[in-house]
Amino acid sequence: MKLGFLTACLPGDDLADIARWAADQGFEALEVAGWPSPDDRNHIRVDTFDQAEQERVGRIFAETGLALSSIAYYENNLHPQAGEQVNAHLRRCVDAAAALGCPTVGTFVGRDPGLSVRDNLDRAARVFPPLVAYARDRGVEIVIENCVMKSWHPDGYPGNLAYSPELWEWMFTLGLKLNYDPSHLVALGIDPVAAAMPYVSEIAHVQAKDTEILPGTINRFGFYGPISGEKGWYRFRVPGLGQIDWRMVIGALREGGYDGVVSVEHEDHVHSGSTERVQTGLGIAYGTLRHLVRG
Template identity: 95%
Template structure:
């Protein structure tokens, strides 16, 4: 796995791409603190390898619930507390506000103190399904699925995109905002995907620079 990440860094450097994204995995049999100690030893040399080639490693704040046998966070980068740990290693944040909504975290308040550490932004929305949380709770069904929320294209969920993009710009972010299409309502055919992307474009076009 680490050899693969190094090859991705080499490819990014050859292509002039400034970032390579990955996650911080975990051993589900160990406490979070023990996992973080192990992860620090893994990532420090990888960060150095990337920086020597003009590339930064970015970590997305996705929960990756499917990595954990009980559906708990499998990626140890899901909250600002863990972002601060990442930054001490020289890792940067691939900021996706859609993953904060199900945690009860305000995407704007979460991002504002750390804009200088954000190296990439993913635009994806989250729709809360009415009443479903009363059955599953915030942790979701026992099979690890989301259960009470689903991802949508920007503009069809709970996220206030003018506030999110405004906070990023106010903090000095002037990088990429890439649409991550995981909207199953607008999937299944080329036409549906294009419709979803059109909605995302219409939501974001006046908020970002071309």
């Protein structure tokens, strides 16, 4: 396995600077943000990808010796208005990944909040197979993160229909792979180790984020969380500052045969606000995971 991180936590920084810092710290890979402009999470400029951009990105990875593990574009592919635009950009991400020799592109299933879960699954069964075929024809796998995305639903219900093993089994039938993130399972009351073990062969990428349970808060809000805009009963942290037993998680992945990249997804607000604070958080994650990933 190799240890890397998702560049979206450093939206204002240049990819060359991020890559040099990552290599100097001992990271071995980057999962690179590829949202379209004007979103500043576009360290690979997928929407204007051309020969010059291919050469720029390729040179950065060649000079630093890092692996490009995935192009990240996590949006709602079932959005009732923007879905076609999202899918078109996803194809551009696939084209860029193929040109750069990158094995995966990461996204969400999403949902239309105006439809039932069953109707959303039926719609996804029409939307995703052509995307999967497009990617595989170019040597790329589409990987889906198991994030809940409650903010995409007006009542806080799951906005990304890929949050549980039941839904993983369904999306595997469409040819999608899993970008496994244990932090979201903790927040659903699911044991991340027990959940992952039967499906390691379908995991094509891993994101490492931790979950801190805030003492006493669940007694006020309940499992589904607040409706008032208050902070909920958990928050995301960098690995090592939450509840997850990373020794068990990495051990389960290794036992199941996973030998890909473990990519830190930094969404820790304690270690945010500047490049230096984010780098401090990434350093904590590196110290937590390094010996486990390379062991």
